[in-house]
Amino acid sequence: MSVTLRLGYVPLLDAAPLIIAEALGFAEEEGLSLDLHTAPSWAALRDMLVVDQVDAAQMLAPVPVAMALGLGRGPVRFEALCVLNLNGNVIGISNALATTMAQAGYEFDFSDARAAGSALLAAAPVLRIGVPYAFSMHHELLHYWLRASGAAAAQLDIRTVPPPRMAEALQAGEIDLFCVGEPWGSVAVENGSGTLLLPTSALWARAPEKVLATRVGWAEAEPALAGPLLRAVWRAGRWLARSENHIIAAELLTAQSRIGVSAELIERALTGRIVTAPNGREHLTPQLIEFFEGAAGFPWRSQAAWIGASLARRHGLDVVEAAGAAADVFRSDLYRLHLRPAGAILPGASEKLEGALAQATAVPAERGELILPADRFFDARIFDPTAPVR
Amino acid sequence: MQALLIAVALSSRSASPSCICMAQRLSIIVVEKDRDRAMLIVDGLRDAGDFDVMVIAEETGLARRIAQRNPDLVLIDAGNPSRDVLEELALATGPTERPVAMFVDQSDGSLTKAAIEAGMSAYVVDGLRADRIKPILDAAIARFHMLQKMRIELAETRRALEERKAIDRAKGILMRARGMSEEDAYALLRKTAMDQGRKLADVASALVLAADLLK
Numbered sequence: 026m027s028v029t030l031r032l033g034y035v036p037l038l039d040a041a042p043l044i045i046a047e048a049l050g051f052a053e054e055e056g057l058s059l060d061l062h063t064a065p066s067w068a069a070l071r072d073m074l075v076v077d078q079v080d081a082a083q084m085l086a087p088v089p090v091a092m093a094l095g096l097g098r099g100p101v102r103f104e105a106l107c108v109l110n111l112n113g114n115v116i117g118i119s120n121a122l123a124t125t126m127a128q129a130g131y132e133f134d135f136s137d138a139r140a141a142g143s144a145l146l147a148a149a150p151v152l153r154i155g156v157p158y159a160f161s162m163h164h165e166l167l168h169y170w171l172r173a174s175g176a177a178a179a180q181l182d183i184r185t186v187p188p189p190r191m192a193e194a195l196q197a198g199e200i201d202l203f204c205v206g207e208p209w210g211s212v213a214v215e216n217g218s219g220t221l222l223l224p225t226s227a228l229w230a231r232a233p234e235k236v237l238a239t240r241v242g243w244a245e246a247e248p249a250l251a252g253p254l255l256r257a258v259w260r261a262g263r264w265l266a267r268s269e270n271h272i273i274a275a276e277l278l279t280a281q282s283r284i285g286v287s288a289e290l291i292e293r294a295l296t297g298r299i300v301t302a303p304n305g306r307e308h309l310t311p312q313l314i315e316f317f318e319g320a321a322g323f324p325w326r327s328q329a330a331w332i333g334a335s336l337a338r339r340h341g342l343d344v345v346e347a348a349g350a351a352a353d354v355f356r357s358d359l360y361r362l363h364l365r366p367a368g369a370i371l372p373g374a375s376e377k378l379e380g381a382l383a384q385a386t387a388v389p390a391e392r393g394e395l396i397l398p399a400d401r402f403f404d405a406r407i408f409d410p411t412a413p414v415r
Numbered sequence: 416m417q418a419l420l421i422a423v424a425l426s427s428r429s430a431s432p433s434c435i436c437m438a439q440r441l442s443i444i445v446v447e448k449d450r451d452r453a454m455l456i457v458d459g460l461r462d463a464g465d466f467d468v469m470v471i472a473e474e475t476g477l478a479r480r481i482a483q484r485n486p487d488l489v490l491i492d493a494g495n496p497s498r499d500v501l502e503e504l505a506l507a508t509g510p511t512e513r514p515v516a517m518f519v520d521q522s523d524g525s526l527t528k529a530a531i532e533a534g535m536s537a538y539v540v541d542g543l544r545a546d547r548i549k550p551i552l553d554a555a556i557a558r559f560h561m562l563q564k565m566r567i568e569l570a571e572t573r574r575a576l577e578e579r580k581a582i583d584r585a586k587g588i589l590m591r592a593r594g595m596s597e598e599d600a601y602a603l604l605r606k607t608a609m610d611q612g613r614k615l616a617d618v619a620s621a622l623v624l625a626a627d628l629l630k
Contacts (some may be wrong), residue, residue, distance in 0.1 A: 066498040097502070159503045184478060185503040187496035197475060 027058040028265045030250055033073045033082035035064050036284045037188070038207045038294050039110040039235045040083050041274065043315060044284075046261035048277050054260075055253035063283075066187065067158045074240065075101045080247075081254060083109060084238035090332045090351045091160040092387045096340060105236035105329070105355045106244055107255055109262070112226040113234050113294065113314035114163055115210035118202050119195050122149055123220040123302070133220065135301050135308040138227040138403035142174030145202070145222070152176070155186035155194055155203040162234055163204040163227070165335045170228045173404045192218040206234070207294035207314065208286045214300055215290065221301035226312045229380070231319070231400035236355075244359050252363040259322055259364055268315035271295045312398075319385075319398040320372055322364075324355035327376040330410035338415070348413040352376070361391070370395050379408040442467040443551065444481060446491040446501075448474070456490065456558045463554035478503060490555055578616035585619035588626045 030052075032039035046052045047059040062079055064070035067088070074082045089103035113211040118126075122145075123208075127133070131144035145152070152171070156163040164183060171181055186194045191203045192213035203213070204225065225232060237258060239361020244251035264270055275292040278284050284291065293299050297311040315321045337344045357375035364371060373389035380402040387394045443466050447453035449586035453470045460468050471480055477500050481489060491498055582604065608618040 065494050065496045068498045068502045069494075158499050185500045187499055188475065189496055194475075199475060 027053065027056050028061050028250065029058045029253060030081065031060045031062060031079040033062045033070050033079035035067060035070055035083065037113075037209075037235075038278070038284070038291060038314065040284070041265055041278055042109050042258045042261040043083060043237075044272065044278055045265055046257040048280075049261065049264065051260040051264070052253070052257040055257045057250070057253050057257060059257075062200050067161075071103075071352045074103065074238065077240075080243065080250070081106070081237055083235050085163060086156055086160045086233045086236050086328070087160040087162060087332050087336060088158075089236065089238050089354045090329055091336055093350050093354045094333060094336060094340075094342060094347050096336060097160065102241045103238040103354075104241050104244070105238055105324050107237050107258060107360055108233045108324050108328070108355075109235040109237055109258070109316070109322070111231050111315040111321050112224065112229075112312065114166075114204055114206050114225040115208050115221050115299070115313075116167070116202065116204045116223045116225065117191075117195065117213050117219040117221045117296075118145070119198070119200075119219055120217075120303075122201050123222075125149075131221070133301065133306070135221065135223060135299065135310065136227050138170060138223055139174070141223050141227075142170055142282050142403075146171070146174055146176055146180070149201055149342065151180050151182065152202055153200045154181060154183045154201040155182055155191055155205070157185065157188050157191075157205060157387075159185060160336070162332075163206075165332060165339075166225050166228045166232060168339060169205050169335065170403060173406075192216055195219045208284070208290040211290045211293050212286060214303060217303045220303070221299060224299070224310050224313045226310065226314075227403060229400075229402050231315075231321075231398065232313060232377075233325075233332075234314075236324065244356065250361075251359065252366075255360065255363040256367045259367060259369060262322055263318040265295075266315070266321075267382065268296070291328055300395060304390045320367075320370060320395055322360070323372060324357050324360055325375065325377060326352035326355050326357055327379050327408070327410040329353075329355035330376070330413065331379050331408050334408070334413040343411050344415045348410060352410060365391070372397075379410070380405070381407045440465055441469045441488060441551070442469070442486040443490060444468075444484060444486045445470045445486045446477065446481075446489065446495065447499065448472050455561070456555065457463060459554045459558035460551065465548045466551070477501075488551060498540070578619075581616055581619040581623055585622040592626075 032043050034043050041314060043059070043061065047061055052059045064073060067085060070082050070084070071088060072077045074084075084103065085103070086105065086108070089096055089105050092102045107277065119265040123133075125148040126144050129148060131140070134140070154167060156167065158164070167180065167183065170261050172178070184200070186200060186203065191205045191209050194200045195203060195213060196218040202222075203219075210221055212222060237255070239251070265274055275288040275295055278291050279286060279288045279290065294313055297309055297313045298307055299310055299313060329351040330348040333347040335342050336342070337347030350411050361371050370393070371391045372395050373391060380400055382397055382400045385396050385398050387396050389395075443460060445453055445456050445468060447456065447470060450472070453472065457468050457470060460466055469486070470483065471477065473480070474497050477497055481501070489501060491501060585604055586597055586600040589595050589603060590597060595603070604618055604622075605615055608615045611618065
């Protein structure tokens, strides 16, 4: 007897753990039947979750945090049960801007965010920037990167552009730069609209990107649903992280119009072989998107605190208070409870210094050890969740 | 999932309760690419009262266009990806001042229920009186229900036609390639579909595609 759970997602590469959990039977093994619904926009998906049209949804990590801080009012609040993936976004620029930067001697290496930031700001005094949503890692990371690279707030005009329109907006000259989840960056390269400058993993190597969100209280009220769901998604993430599965994953994700692009475009981000320019330049970026390694799914309270502090700085809220309130949104306690039976390696702590690891480091786990990969920010700053910089 | 978003706006005059005067006509923007659909909604709104209604069909620079117009309400099909652009508008006046509230947050339970059943979410400016909004929402809900029904019927008709066409083409291919009668060709298609546990139309489409490749 399987129980049906309704899940919502926006058709992007990072919906993969949900799609794979259903398509390959990881959910079925847990006695769940997943009823997947696609949403045309983040606002629509949020509303589906608010009014109980779905039980759980893929969500931009900052959305539940913003709700907890009272940004964008709603009657219901969300919490994050796990992180679906780290990174998976790319930054692209217009061909005109790419030409200017190339003429100034910039070499497009698709990795050095410091050099890319200086070259970009030297080439364009004001940047019109497209991001998919007001509360997104795209927005927070771009802001962090460009301000740390010396841009004044007034130089940055960040606005919302729906991902399927991103390439078109770049080509039409509405924006100079975008940050968008794959495959939409590769789509822009493919149709000749732009050049990719960086993956967001170059800004923060372990940036949480999408989370599995539910209404606050749902997981505790329905442990017999939340547990199996978390375990199915965790197994799907483990399957997705294996390189031998990437080709079949790309096929499954694009079958039945689940994600409406070609499998070849999806494969680029999955395998980390990103074509960054219309002339076919390819850069190997293995950490472009991460679904599993180094406890990628663990919802660190300190990740939420970073997001909360970042939102607070931009919206004029108290940073310390916001970081504290944000931390509670990432339910590392529930994650431990439900993933322990699956044999997941769980870290000993639920908070850490973010950006402190320059290389992979062994840390204590609940049982044995866990290897945490390097998690640096591009400017080597370290975020201490107990003492966030105002 | 098709639904409707109603965003109310963010103009300084409607955000500040002291400036709301009953005499002022509410201005409404309808964001809709398809001209016929837009007109249907506009007609519905005209029937509901005397409003200043404007249609925006172009998605380029949507936020700027709406901000310039400074409307009291924006209506958009929630199936439109550009809805996220409107979310940003709702924040533009300062998210902590919260000039907009989600409609489902309001106290009018029956209207909220009707909105949700129509697959609708809405935003209402604090201080904008519910009795001024209700007739607009009622009219909009009715029109979107109608549009949704028409869209489903159209899609079903189109699919039936396409399936019919594929089956006819597949029959033709079999008749030519194997010298079969029309009945035999149809029977073969149906048997293949049953044996493989697939839909007749899918088998027909596969045959048509394969035949095209072999040309």
